[in-house]
Amino acid sequence: MTHNHPFIVGLTGGIGSGKSAAADAFAALGIEVVDTDAIAHELTGANGAAMPLIVAAFGPAMRGPDGAMDRNAMRALVFEDSSARKRLETILHPLIGQLSQERCLRADSPYVILSVPLLIESERYRDRCDRICVVDCPSELQLARVMKRSGLAEEEVRAIMAAQATRDQRLAAADDVIDNSGTLAQLEARVCALDQTYRRLASAV
Numbered sequence: 001m002t003h004n005h006p007f008i009v010g011l012t013g014g015i016g017s018g019k020s021a022a023a024d025a026f027a028a029l030g031i032e033v034v035d036t037d038a039i040a041h042e043l044t045g046a047n048g049a050a051m052p053l054i055v056a057a058f059g060p061a062m063r064g065p066d067g068a069m070d071r072n073a074m075r076a077l078v079f080e081d082s083s084a085r086k087r088l089e090t091i092l093h094p095l096i097g098q099l100s101q102e103r104c105l106r107a108d109s110p111y112v113i114l115s116v117p118l119l120i121e122s123e124r125y126r127d128r129c130d131r132i133c134v135v136d137c138p139s140e141l142q143l144a145r146v147m148k149r150s151g152l153a154e155e156e157v158r159a160i161m162a163a164q165a166t167r168d169q170r171l172a173a174a175d176d177v178i179d180n181s182g183t184l185a186q187l188e189a190r191v192c193a194l195d196q197t198y199r200r201l202a203s204a205v
């Protein structure tokens with residue numbers, strides 16, 4: 001197939017819903033994944049393209065000794081102060097948008113998974129996607145999984161969740177839902193079934 005315009009499946013979900021786990025399962029089936037969280041990490045790593053802009057906007061204290069953005073300090077700031085979050089997003093989102101688009105266009109699998117935590121919240125991504133797939137689980141389970149993974153306190157995770165669309169808003173925008181309230185094996189089985197659907201849809205375009 002030629003891929004001037006690959007079939008793009010947008011994958012989203014709230015923090016800790018299981019986007020990465022679902023993306024890994026698609027990747028295991030040979031599907032290319034473009035992950036905007038990973039791109040955001042590249043941009044803010046040591047020598048990342050966004051670092052000069054971050055230092056100009058937030059001061060040198062937001063750059064750690066290794067040259068990368070101090071993620072703990074930035075997280076504490078932006079989920080307490082929505083104007084600081086806007087400032088950070090104004091720097092990062094155009095760069096993330098551009099790099100993710102380039103990578104989608106270069107992808108060479110039957111379709112592409114574009115994983116974006118803020119997909120529902122952002123027209124930039126919604127407009128690009130041929131299909132929207134939401135990874136869903138109850139908020140309390142998101143909270144428990146994130147606390148276990150990151151060691152963040154409950155209030156810190158709740159502050160991040162408050163900066164995101166609600167579960168109902170995401171479900172209302174979904175073409176497909178991956179219920180991740182069960183085991184990882186159940187998640188993988190659901191991904192296998194959706195993969196069949198997406199291969200069929202992509203080849204029909």
Ligand SMILES: CC(C)(COP(=O)(O)OP(=O)(O)OC[C@H]1O[C@@H](n2cnc3c(N)ncnc32)[C@H](O)[C@@H]1O)[C@@H](O)C(=O)NCCC(=O)NCCS
Pocket residue numbers: 014015016036037040044071072074075078085088089092096116117118160163164
């Ligand atoms: C705030 C930062 C420093 C926290 O870093 P940390 O290493 O703790 O988290 P990480 O980057 O791995 O993101 C984890 C999750 O946090 C949530 N999250 C991240 N940024 C945002 C945001 N701007 N608004 C709401 N939720 C967010 C998402 O669910 C994401 O999957 C970092 O997330 C960041 O730089 N965010 C701004 C860029 C952005 O909006 N990224 C989202 C992808 S487009």
Ligand SMILES: Nc1ncnc2c1ncn2[C@@H]1O[C@H](COP(=O)(O)OP(=O)(O)OP(=O)(O)O)[C@@H](O)[C@H]1O
Pocket residue numbers: 013014015016017018019020021022037117145146149180181182183184187
């Ligand atoms: N079905 C499951 N059963 C048990 N643990 C799970 C399941 N799905 C995901 N997890 C675990 O929960 C945590 C969050 O999952 P994951 O990182 O995939 O979510 P995410 O949506 O990508 O999160 P973020 O928004 O923070 O990037 C991880 O530690 C993961 O291993």
